[in-house]
Amino acid sequence: MKFPARPPVLPDLFRGLPVLTGQEIPAESAALCPTGAIKAGAKPQIDLGRCIFCGRCAQFAGNAVSFSREYRLAASTRAGMLHAGGEYPAARALDREARRIFGHSLKLRQVSAGGCAACEADVNVLGTLAFDLGRFGIQFVASPRHADGILVTGPVTKNMQSALLDTYAAIPEPKLAIAVGACAISGGIYSGSPETCGMPESIPVDLYIPGCPPHPITILDGLLRLLGRIR
Amino acid sequence: MTLKLKNASCGPTAQAERLAPAELGTRIAGCVSEGGTLLSLFALELADGLSLCALLGDRRESVIEVLLAPLRCDSYPAITPLAPQAHYFEREIAEQYDILPQGHPWLKPVRFHERWRKGAAVFGTGRPAPGVWDYFKMSGPEIHEVAVGPVHAGIIEPGHFRFQCHGEDVYHLEIQLGFQHRGVENAMPGEAARRIFIAETLAGDTTAGHATAYCRIAEALSGEEPAARADAVRAIAMELERLANHTGDLGALAGDTGYLPTASFCGRLRGDFLNMTALLCGSRFGRGLLTEGGVRFELSRETGSELLSRLREAERDTAGAVNLLWQSPSVLARLEETGKLKREDAVALGLTGVAARACGLEIDARTDFSSGHYKIIAPEPATCASGDVYARAMVRWREISRSIRHIRQILDTATGEIRLKPCGAFAPDSVAVSIEEGWRGELCHAAFTGPDGKLIRYKITDPSFKNWAGLALALRGQQISDFPLCNKSFNLSYCGTDL
Numbered sequence: 131m132k133f134p135a136r137p138p139v140l141p142d143l144f145r146g147l148p149v150l151t152g153q154e155i156p157a158e159s160a161a162l163c164p165t166g167a168i169k170a171g172a173k174p175q176i177d178l179g180r181c182i183f184c185g186r187c188a189q190f191a192g193n194a195v196s197f198s199r200e201y202r203l204a205a206s207t208r209a210g211m212l213h214a215g216g217e218y219p220a221a222r223a224l225d226r227e228a229r230r231i232f233g234h235s236l237k238l239r240q241v242s243a244g245g246c247a248a249c250e251a252d253v254n255v256l257g258t259l260a261f262d263l264g265r266f267g268i269q270f271v272a273s274p275r276h277a278d279g280i281l282v283t284g285p286v287t288k289n290m291q292s293a294l295l296d297t298y299a300a301i302p303e304p305k306l307a308i309a310v311g312a313c314a315i316s317g318g319i320y321s322g323s324p325e326t327c328g329m330p331e332s333i334p335v336d337l338y339i340p341g342c343p344p345h346p347i348t349i350l351d352g353l354l355r356l357l358g359r360i361r
Numbered sequence: 362m363t364l365k366l367k368n369a370s371c372g373p374t375a376q377a378e379r380l381a382p383a384e385l386g387t388r389i390a391g392c393v394s395e396g397g398t399l400l401s402l403f404a405l406e407l408a409d410g411l412s413l414c415a416l417l418g419d420r421r422e423s424v425i426e427v428l429l430a431p432l433r434c435d436s437y438p439a440i441t442p443l444a445p446q447a448h449y450f451e452r453e454i455a456e457q458y459d460i461l462p463q464g465h466p467w468l469k470p471v472r473f474h475e476r477w478r479k480g481a482a483v484f485g486t487g488r489p490a491p492g493v494w495d496y497f498k499m500s501g502p503e504i505h506e507v508a509v510g511p512v513h514a515g516i517i518e519p520g521h522f523r524f525q526c527h528g529e530d531v532y533h534l535e536i537q538l539g540f541q542h543r544g545v546e547n548a549m550p551g552e553a554a555r556r557i558f559i560a561e562t563l564a565g566d567t568t569a570g571h572a573t574a575y576c577r578i579a580e581a582l583s584g585e586e587p588a589a590r591a592d593a594v595r596a597i598a599m600e601l602e603r604l605a606n607h608t609g610d611l612g613a614l615a616g617d618t619g620y621l622p623t624a625s626f627c628g629r630l631r632g633d634f635l636n637m638t639a640l641l642c643g644s645r646f647g648r649g650l651l652t653e654g655g656v657r658f659e660l661s662r663e664t665g666s667e668l669l670s671r672l673r674e675a676e677r678d679t680a681g682a683v684n685l686l687w688q689s690p691s692v693l694a695r696l697e698e699t700g701k702l703k704r705e706d707a708v709a710l711g712l713t714g715v716a717a718r719a720c721g722l723e724i725d726a727r728t729d730f731s732s733g734h735y736k737i738i739a740p741e742p743a744t745c746a747s748g749d750v751y752a753r754a755m756v757r758w759r760e761i762s763r764s765i766r767h768i769r770q771i772l773d774t775a776t777g778e779i780r781l782k783p784c785g786a787f788a789p790d791s792v793a794v795s796i797e798e799g800w801r802g803e804l805c806h807a808a809f810t811g812p813d814g815k816l817i818r819y820k821i822t823d824p825s826f827k828n829w830a831g832l833a834l835a836l837r838g839q840q841i842s843d844f845p846l847c848n849k850s851f852n853l854s855y856c857g858t859d860l
Contacts, residue, residue: 141636143643143658164555182558184649185657240516244541246856247518248565248646254516258628272514287859289473289491289540290519293511319558325474325544342648343565 131260134360138347140199145183146348147200148176150215151193159191165312165319168195169212178203178211178218179315182342201345204352205338211315221337223358224306231304232278233357235267238308239277239301243294244326245284248343249311253281255346268353274298279306280333285313285326298333308337308356310349318342364792365424368730369577371793374407374809377414377427382437385415385430390443392417392426398724399711400425400796400805402440402450404432404458405818406478408811411458413437414820416794416807420729425794435481436461446711449826455483469494472539472859477547492521497535499525507841511540518855524841531844534836536829541859549808549819561648564823564857566606569598569638570799571821571857572651574806577732577795578819579653582787582810591655592733593775597668598638598647600764603800604675605634607757607764610852611683614754617846618695626682633675637668654782665776669769676765683758696751700835700847703748712831713824714802715760716851718744719752726798734774735798740767753850787814799824801853823857 131138140146153174160170167180168187174194176187187195204221205211224232242250256263257270271277274297286294298307309329312318315338320326329335339352354360364377380388389399398418405414413430430437439462440447449471451462456470459480470484473491492511499506505526511519519540525533545559560575561568573595580587587595612627635645642650642658650656660668686692702712707720717724725742727735743759745752787810795806802824809818832851836844 141639141643141645143641144639145643145649162554164552164558182648183644184558185643186649241512242516242518242541244543244856245518246562246565247854248562248568248648250516250518251566252645255628255632257516258632259625260629260632270516284541285543287540287542288488289542290511292491293519293540297512319555319562320543320548323544323548325542342562343646345645 133347134354140201144199145185145197147198147203147218149196149198150174153194155191155194162190163187173214175212175214178213178340179208179338180312181340182312182318201348202351203340203348204355211338221352221355224356229358237269237271237277238279238281239274239297240270240281241294241297243282243284243290244287245313249283252343252346253310253349256350261346261350266354266359274300277301281308281310282314283310285317285320286328287326291327295330306336307333309335310339311344312340312342315340364427366794367424369581369732369795371581371788371791374790374792377429379429379431382413382430382432385413385428386440386443388428389415389440389447393444399446401807401820401822402447403820404454404460405809423730427792436463438463439465441465445709459483472542474542491539492537496523497525497533499532503527520855526841529840531836531839531841534833536833538855538858541856545860546819546821550816557652563821564854565646567799569602569647570797570804573599574795574797574804576651576653578793578806578808579784581793582791583784585654585782585784587655587782588779590775590777590779593771594656594660595651596734596771597768597775598641598650600768601634601638603764604761605631606800607761608634608679611754611757613849615686617849618692620689620692623682623685630675630679630682637671640664640668653784655779659779660776662776665772669772672765672768679761696754697749699750699843700839700850701749702831702835706834710830711827713827715753715756716828716831718742719756720748721746726796726803730796734771738770750846750850789814801825821860823854825853825857828853
């Protein structure tokens with residue numbers, strides 16, 4: 131795979147960054163979004179942290195929404211994911227000092243906390259020969275004591291909350307946190323479930339990667355932006 | 362009165378046979394001894410009170426009998442002593458509805474959530490801490506216990522495993538899940554617009570399977586039949602899902618034996634199959650493809666021929682990669698006789714899918730309870746008799762060839778315009794059952810509606826729910842170092858079990 135030197139090959143029907151044409155989205159149309167990601171009105175907004183990219187809004191909201199093939203979706207802040215149709219802010223690189231520490235060798239501990247195994251699969255696939263994550267110095271490790279950060283998937287079930295916190299606590303400082311997929315960012319389709327509790331506030335997220343699940347290239351692009359390998 | 366349903370159909374709940382809870386066990390045991398299957402067993406609250414419900418599958422007649430056992434108190438005689446395959450279901454019933462199955466041999470929570478109704482306080486009155494409960498224990502000199510999880514090494518879902526070992530030998534493995542519990546059975550009756558998306562994520566690697574099972578429930582309850590082409594597209598998506606997962610599993614098995622050529626090739630080929638699903642609908646996991654009443658993406662002739670040409674290449678490459686396994690004595694030595702299950706144990710535990718067929722059981726919902734396009738044509742079930750890791754690998758390989766052939770056979774009937782048939786209101790006071798052969802095994806969805814046609818209970822049974830006990834049994838007498846290989850040969854879903 132030539133990525134990131136060359137653009138990735140994505141499926142023709144790939145649903146990436148939503149395009150808002152500026153048309154109004156009435157409240158009754160927005161209410162049809164399964165994750166409540168759409169803010170209705172004359173200046174509508176889509177929360178990419180909630181969006182599961184099902185594409186239903188492109189049907190029910192007339193011409194107000196379409197989906198582009200833009201795969202670069204990672205964001206540095208939760209607010210940056212509220213997309214109103216203008217330019218989507220790319221994820222920022224870590225500061226110089228953090229890049230000095232993590233930039234050449236980044237070891238991550240992955241924790242699935244109620245994930246459906248799709249985000250997990252598309253993170254895992256980065257380790258195969260095709261994506262070859264190792265060429266960027268990024269590696270997933272078994273022990274949190276060997277890790278520089280945590281990568282969380284899933285809406286964080288009540289039953290995984292303490293295991294997630296324990297794993298995070300076991301990672302030595304300084305450490306990073308990455309949320310992959312709509313569930314980890316906002317609860318996704320499970321937001322509001324009495325059995326999920328969301329990412330604990332004590333885990334400050336450095337990188338959000340939206341999708342359900344995100345395409346592996348979207349995840350890779352996010353990781354490389356964080357390390358300043360793509361700008 | 363009796364209620365026997367064809368797959369993906371519905372009938373009036375009032376017509377279901379009512380029997381005493383004590384008789385239910387006898388009926389289930391009788392059904393199983395005659396080659397039938399306990400598809401699901403659960404509790405629900407009907408207008409006339411709390412009831413147990415068993416769904417019994419008759420494979421010869423392709424029908425599903427719905428039995429109801431109304432409960433007058435918060436306990437009943439456990440069914441597990443008569444039919445071991447009820448064991449996990451009864452733990453689930455005890456946890457959800459707080460009903461005591463008297464005489465259950467190993468009663469403990471499945472998912473560690475709050476009880477849904479107040480009853481016999483089977484597991485106390487509060488929310489139990491996840492995984493904290495009694496475990497099977499062995500004692501004696503040189504006996505030791507190995508506890509793993511919930512967080513495992515690698516990128517994998519969480520679960521807790523307890524091995525009772527004497528040296529390297531495993532005498533007993535107990536698997537305790539529940540960490541992925543998201544409350545989906547209670548979420549399904551809620552907002553109708555979210556249901557399909559919950560179905561897609563019940564087990565993320567079985568998106569097409571569970572979404573199909575759910576859509577057929579919605580279609581059965583609203584009396585809609587999807588267009589034949591939509592059914593053909595669904596079947597293609599299910600077979601592509603099987604291809605991706607089976608190929609990935611064969612690669613992972615090769616990896617766990619330390620045989621890197623097949624591991625590396627299959628890792629890439631799995632991606633090629635996922636990308637074929639993305640060709641259909643833009644998502645590698647088939648997200649957004651299905652909807653109640655049909656599919657949201659048509660298959661053009663052009664896309665069909667692109668799919669054919671990709672399949673041809675993937676078939677050649679997969680054969681090249683996988684056949685290396687069967688030609689390598691060092692690989693075969695690791696696969697053969699490892700994690701062996703007896704056919705009678707597979708029957709007693711009610712195993713399903715690949716794990717069952719690898720014990721020589723010729724059961725496959727695509728032929729036994731065919732729905733949709735499988736009613737017209739279905740691949741022949743692939744079996745292998747030896748019950749070991751080798752058999753589970755070989756069944757996958759045979760299914761890969763058959764799935765590719767199947768897609769080729771049905772592709773022409775799938776291409777062209779598809780008219781969506783939106784599903785309207787659900788039939789009141791009805792029960793619908795839907796079974797699909799997901800890539801791991803049989804997925805069973807059941808739904809009950811109330812007098813207003815609203816869902817009052819949605820029951821999901823993922824094949825993993827039935828097969829975890831098979832993995833535990835397969836580990837007996839093995840070395841603890843064989844666990845990864847045995848585990849991969851089942852490759853079960855945590856979230857599909859935890860729901």
